[in-house]
Amino acid sequence: MSAGEQEDPVNGWRTAVREFCERELRPHAVEWAEAGRVDRGLWRRAGADGLLCADVPTAYGGGGRGFAAEVAVVEEQARVGDTAWGFTAHEVVAQYVLAGGTEAQRRRWLPGLASGELVGAIAMSEPGAGSDLGALTTRAEPDGDEFVLWGTKAFVTNGGLADLVVAPVMVAGALSLLVVDTRAAEPGRSPVVKIGRRGQDTVDLCLDGLRVPAADLLGGEVGGAAALSMPLMSRERLLIAVAAVAAAEAVLAEAVAWSRRHEVFGRRLIRHQGTRFALAECAASTAAGRALVDDVVRRHVAGGVSPGDAAMVKFWTTERLFDVADRCLQLYGGLGYTAGHPVARAWADARVTRVYGGANEVMREIVAASLAGGAHR
Incomplete structure (x- = not known):
């Protein structure tokens, strides 16, 4: 019995998660591998069943169930053999907003991430920088009440469908976090063909010339990304x-x-x-x-x-x-x-x-x- 099972924060939670994974994930492996991504409706169904943002307070639309509930989703997804659904990346985006966002940013973005109306992605890696944050070169240049982005992000999980992309960028020499709302500023998206996880939505994002409101700087301050x-x-x-x-x-x-x-x-x-x-x-x-x-x-x-x-x-x-x-x-x-x-x-x-x-x-x-x-x- 895993820690997630022993510390089930809500009676029947794991059973509901297991049923969701059996119904919504297991039957679609071939279909998603051919498409190179899951269908958009999966995110909304997961939101409707309460699987998304289980470790986000209810005040922001989350489940308020704690980390063990998130662990249960990850375990059950793995047990049905699914690697297409980018659940973990989406949840990490929510935690970035929760931990680093202003109150206005939390109320603006977290309810949509919890419902599945918004899909989240982390754009950390670059063509010349993977695990080394200090080597990132993507920059954001201030221009009035906007930032203009220059650079490319690589191997972005959920990047093809993502509405919100958390991207570490250099602003005036300081590593900062911008949230790119792709509904307002569409980046170039190039699918990455992989030898495994063929159903997982993975793309390279070209951000050159993209304009992002200064209000979408996570936390409202330059620096602090590391x-x-x-x-x-x-x-x-x-x-x-x-x-x-x-x-x-x-x-x-x-x-x-x-x-x-x-x-x-x-x-x-x-x-x-x-x-x-x-x-x-x-x-x-x-x-x-x-x-x-x-x-x-x-x-x-x-x-x-x-x-x-x-x-x-x-x-x-x-x-x-x-x-x-x-x-x-x-x-x-x-x-x-x-x-x-x-x-x-x-x-x-x-x-x-x-x-x-x-x-x-x-x-x-x-x-x-x-x-x-x-x-x-």
Whole structure:
């Protein structure tokens, strides 16, 4: 039982989330992979069922259920094998607005994010800068009561449908956060074709010449982006870890079921020692990941976790997910490598988890730096 299940903030919440994921996500994997994005109506249905902004106060249209409710959505999405719906990116946008926005900005944007009328995206990476915020070059030049943007953002999840894009930009030499309302200022959107997560809406955004009202500077002040971004990046990394463990559990469960019914050389696959050893190692990795994630989730709910903890749980669980997916694919033989097979899709989808949200090499550096400065907690 996960921490999200143990700390279910509303009776029946997880059951409702599970039913939504089974009904709205699982049947559409092929359709969304072909389209390169989910349909717009999914966001509104999720909003109507209360899945969006569960950790946003009810005063702003959210569910007010707390972080554990958000964890439940991430876990259930992963358990049905869906990687197309950019739920986590949307939720992080809401947290940026909640934590860093003015009262007027919260009341302007959060209700729409909670209802699904607005889709959110984070535009952090650039062609020459990924995990290194200090290397960002996109700039916003003041012009009266507007900013004029210059630059390109890369690999933006939800970017094709996004109405609100939170973008770190340089303003007068200070890293700041602008909220680009694409309903008023349409950026250039170029879809990114990926080897995995084919149904996930991912684009590059060209912001050159885009005019954004000065009132859409998050918090109303220049600077402060790094201070606001660090805890929210830790939150995102924790949610990536939550999804990684749930996905590994799902892949392992399917592989065990397959091994019990498939025969090789006259015996069920699971009766072969090689298979049993592989499954045992996958089970141990997955159980360890579950224990680590649940511990960090509990500590986050109790008061937050350090960047080192978030980096640790992110790199460890995503490495384990890819290993479990790879070992389980092997058990299916050639069938596991065929396009559209669930284990093949899980394997391809798992690879990028070691890259996005901060490359795992960078995560190791963060952990090492926290150790060098003292205890990592």
